[in-house]
Amino acid sequence: MWLDDQVMRLAARGCRIMRQLRLHIVVPMALLGAGSVAVLASGPPPASGTVVLRAARMFDGTSERLREDAVIVVRGGKIVSVGGNPEIPAGADIVDLGDATLLPGFIDAHAHLTLEPDSDYYRKAYNELMRTQSEQAFYAAVNARKTLEGGFTTVRHVGARYFIDVGLRNAIDAGLTPGPHMLTAGNAITARGGSCDQAPFPPERVPPKTVVDGVCSGPGECREAVRSQIKWGASVIKLCVSGGVLSHDPVDVPQLTAEEMKAAIEEAHNWGRKVAAHAHGDTAARMAVEAGVDSIEHGSFLSEETLSLMKKKGVFLVPTITALDWVSSNAGNYPPNIAEKARVAGAASGAMFRSALRLGVPIALGTDITVRPNDHGKNAMEFVLMVRHGMRPAAALLAGTREAARLLGLERDIGTLETGKTADIVAVAGNPIADIGATGHPVLVMQAGRLVTKRP
Ligand SMILES: [Zn+2]
Incomplete structure (x- = not known):
């Protein structure tokens, strides 16, 4: 513990200098020991008086x-x-x-400020294709302000293209635009055709994603994808290990091999970054937990065995009920293949959440906001939905404060x-x-x- 304290003190001194240089310092987890805190010198300038x-x-x-x-x-x-x-x-x-x-201040461990919700699936896809990232950045700044005004003073931003999240974070930290303190993932890391790859647009129309964009094959490339995100500003790593609901792949199939997951997670941890794994399917989630991931996002089909393993290893569940509830009850808005997945995943996730509560799995609040129309700034819906699905109100409040701070590795600075x-x-x-x-x-x-x- 003495060494930890020395490292933290040195890191804190380094942070003050790095803040002025607009750089981010992270203490490697190996130095701090398991479960310790990565120190991030980001956040908007403090007030005086x-x-x-x-x-x-x-x-x-x-x-x-x-x-x-x-x-x-x-x-x-x-x-x-x-x-x-x-x-x-x-x-x-x-x-x-x-x-x-x-x-x-509330903490959302699964945010997407750089994306726009739309009740029309096709109009949403069209807007995503037609807007430049610089145009989208203006929307992101408005979303950031709404999120902060909604009481969420910190978010963990789990995936954005072209490092638009890093740009937003730096603008917030410089005091240029109001918004929450952000942990940023850069591009989510995914298999080719995986849930965080783009839709299967014909490659002659939309260029396929590269390793820098987070698409990797084999342990070497997945390491490289992690290093690329860190190089351009990631303070957390997002790994997409199973299929998704609103993507065109089967929802519960494992998409990265155990070796790919291990390489990506080891690399992230070496650099002091925690890893969030998008997983609906149980097999993929189990592999990710065994490979050392720090949280499972969504977790719709998690079995009791996987949930028990998460509890044993201290792996967090980030249930994103806000998104899952909405897609399952509005499945008619989506193309047929996606609608079916939305119904099935939504139905499974309620029972999974109740099992997680019963087994005592650590839970952090996360919304996946950008799925429900006009939802930016309404992140507190997740408190209401967690309670509606059986969580004690006070436990829900902890999930969105102290527990989320622990997941983010920021519990020495925020959360209480x-x-x-x-x-x-x-x-x-x-x-x-x-x-x-x-x-x-x-x-x-x-x-x-x-x-x-x-x-x-
Ligand atoms: Zn998400």
Whole structure:
């Protein structure tokens, strides 16, 4: 542990310099040991000055309990005291929120800010083909602002073409445009024809993706694909190991070999990046868990054996109910081959989620927003849906705060309201444990001590 502390302290000092250089530093996981934290010097600039937040209650994310009479003092972008009777410095801004609850800023572990939802499958595909990435970046900036205003102060962005996610993150970190703190994956890594490859457009019309675009074959190329994402700005790696629902491949087929998964995961971990695996099918998910992945995204068809193995190894489930619920109940919007997959995966995922709860698998909130029309900024729907599918409200709140921070490797900085942490804070009206829907209408959003929104 001593070595860990030394490394963290050195990394923190390096971070301050690297932040000025607009670079990102990551401590290799091998140095930190299993389950340790990758330190990322990104995030929007912190606010100066002192702000005191008061509210009737607080969910600080350290347990499932609510505390009464919440007082949080924020200075220089950090939380300097929580609860008790703090000394209020002269000149501090005092914000009294009355009958509200203070919570840690929400975290979405499965976001796609760079894509546009559309209820019409064909119009969505057409827009994706016709817009340049620079045009799409303007949409992405609006989506980022909506997400932040929706109370989500951090997202893990799991896949974008042409590093548009990295560009967005850098613009947010430079204070050019408002948005959540982002972990970025660059291109998702996938097999040729796999769920994260593009649709089978005739190759003479749309050029096939390359290794830099994330398509790989064999362990060597998959390593190279990981290195390419890291070279151009990935702070997390997304691996697509099984078929997808909204793609043209069979949903439950394993698409990367065990050797390809191992090579990609080992390479990512060597560079201090965690790995998120898109997997609906059980066989592929099981292979990914055995190969050392850090989270399974979606997980529609996970068996109890695979879920138990995830629990044993501390692998997170990111259930993305927001997306799966919508595609299965609106399957008629899709071409027939996709519609059928949507119905089957949606139906399976509810039972899988209840099994995961029963078995105690670690769960982090993730929405896969960009699937449901007009959904950017409505990420808190996932809290409501997790509760509707059987999760305790307080456990759902932890999944979108402390647990998601653990999955992202940022638990020393965000995810709970504790002294020394970054002041990412949300307030919702009333009591969110009694009414989980309150998470969808934050009355205050603070990011790194800066007031983003405050509703009367
Ligand atoms: Zn996704």
